[in-house]
Amino acid sequence: MPVKETRSFREVCRENGIAVTHQRQVLYEVMKSMDGHPSPEEVYARVKKKVPAISLATVYKNIHLFIESGVFQKVSMHHGSVRVEMNGEPHHHMVCSKCRKITDIGEKELGLVAKRSRLPGGFLVERYAVDAIGVCASCQKSSC
Amino acid sequence: MPVKETRSFREVCRENGIAVTHQRQVLYEVMKSMDGHPSPEEVYARVKKKVPAISLATVYKNIHLFIESGVFQKVSMHHGSVRVEMNGEPHHHMVCSKCRKITDIGEKELGLVAKRSRLPGGFLVERYAVDAIGVCASCQKSSC
DNA sequence: AGCATAAACGATAAAAGTTATCGTTTGAGA
DNA sequence: TCTCAAACGATAACTTTTATCGTTTATGCT
Numbered sequence: 001m002p003v004k005e006t007r008s009f010r011e012v013c014r015e016n017g018i019a020v021t022h023q024r025q026v027l028y029e030v031m032k033s034m035d036g037h038p039s040p041e042e043v044y045a046r047v048k049k050k051v052p053a054i055s056l057a058t059v060y061k062n063i064h065l066f067i068e069s070g071v072f073q074k075v076s077m078h079h080g081s082v083r084v085e086m087n088g089e090p091h092h093h094m095v096c097s098k099c100r101k102i103t104d105i106g107e108k109e110l111g112l113v114a115k116r117s118r119l120p121g122g123f124l125v126e127r128y129a130v131d132a133i134g135v136c137a138s139c140q141k142s143s144c
Numbered sequence: 145m146p147v148k149e150t151r152s153f154r155e156v157c158r159e160n161g162i163a164v165t166h167q168r169q170v171l172y173e174v175m176k177s178m179d180g181h182p183s184p185e186e187v188y189a190r191v192k193k194k195v196p197a198i199s200l201a202t203v204y205k206n207i208h209l210f211i212e213s214g215v216f217q218k219v220s221m222h223h224g225s226v227r228v229e230m231n232g233e234p235h236h237h238m239v240c241s242k243c244r245k246i247t248d249i250g251e252k253e254l255g256l257v258a259k260r261s262r263l264p265g266g267f268l269v270e271r272y273a274v275d276a277i278g279v280c281a282s283c284q285k286s287s288c
Numbered sequence: 289a290g291c292a293t294a295a296a297c298g299a300t301a302a303a304a305g306t307t308a309t310c311g312t313t314t315g316a317g318a
Numbered sequence: 319t320c321t322c323a324a325a326c327g328a329t330a331a332c333t334t335t336t337a338t339c340g341t342t343t344a345t346g347c348t
Binding site for chain 1: 175176178180181182183184185187207210211216217218219220221225226227228229230237238240246247249253254263264265266267268269270271272273274275276277278279280281284
Binding site for chain 3: 163184224
């Protein structure tokens with residue numbers, strides 16, 4: 001049994017002022033062991049094998065907690081609904097992590113990018129989509 | 145009334161083999177006139193002012209049609225459920241537009257990025273999330 | 289260790305976003 | 319103008335996520 005891992009999880013909890021529960025710990029360890037970019041349902045299915053009585057709500061609540069605490073990250077700023085792009089010009093996005101606003105920024109203004117069309121594994125690039133994730137000017141001013 | 149716009153919409157429809165309906169045309173023009181990255185609900189609210197009887201389902205169906213036809217684009221490829229990132233190393237993603245698989249790629253392998261922490265408008269960058277969107281090796285081989 | 293309290297849990301209802309169904313209406317080509 | 323496939327509106331259903339609430343558990347204090 002990995003004592004070191006256990007300790008680091010307890011430390012993570014202490015740092016963030018959250019309780020060390022059995023469900024939380026198993027969830028953390030299962031997620032750590034998963035490759036790729038699982039959805040909450042996939043995580044739930046895996047955790048359920050070890051803690052059959054766990055609730056999906058608990059999985060969601062703790063995934064959020066881990067993300068808020070910075071233990072894990074969201075792959076994308078999950079926009080909640082489909083967003084449509086009508087701007088035909090090549091550009092990227094500034095995404096505010098507080099208010100979720102998406103603002104266009106031109107390729108040149110962003111100051112990017114090596115334009116490689118082949119990546120390792122033979123992946124053929126059609127386009128790059130860059131999100132600069134941070135805090136917009138007005139959210140920096142407001143306290144909330 | 146913008147005859148030129150009307151014509152270009154008719155051409156778009158002809159190119160894609162879809163009918164020119166009143167709802168479709170109003171939807172197209174409203175979307176063209178909107179700044180930013182509206183959600184289907186926002187588009188629906190706007191279109192409803194001009195075509196009060198329009199159905200939300202029609203808005204969804206046509207937004208999909210426009211995206212499939214390449215008239216507009218999706219802002220982000222991975223939407224549907226939250227995806228969690230457990231890989232702590234700085235990296236980005238290769239997203240296959242055919243099979244939707246998301247593969248990690250290290251910052252150095254990608255050969256990217258200007259590390260600016262301030263962007264125009266005072267936007268404060270916390271991190272960059274880069275999606276290289278294209279076709280993965282196995283999808284290049286397969287015909288479908 | 290025992291106890292009080294706040295936090296977390298499970299079950300489940302509800303909300304939000306999206307898709308499917310189906311009967312009716314409409315546009316495109318003959 | 320007529321025919322028929324396509325598109326429409328209404329709405330049910332489905333998926334994902336969040337909120338509610340009564341019960342259980344972890345934590346800090348004695």
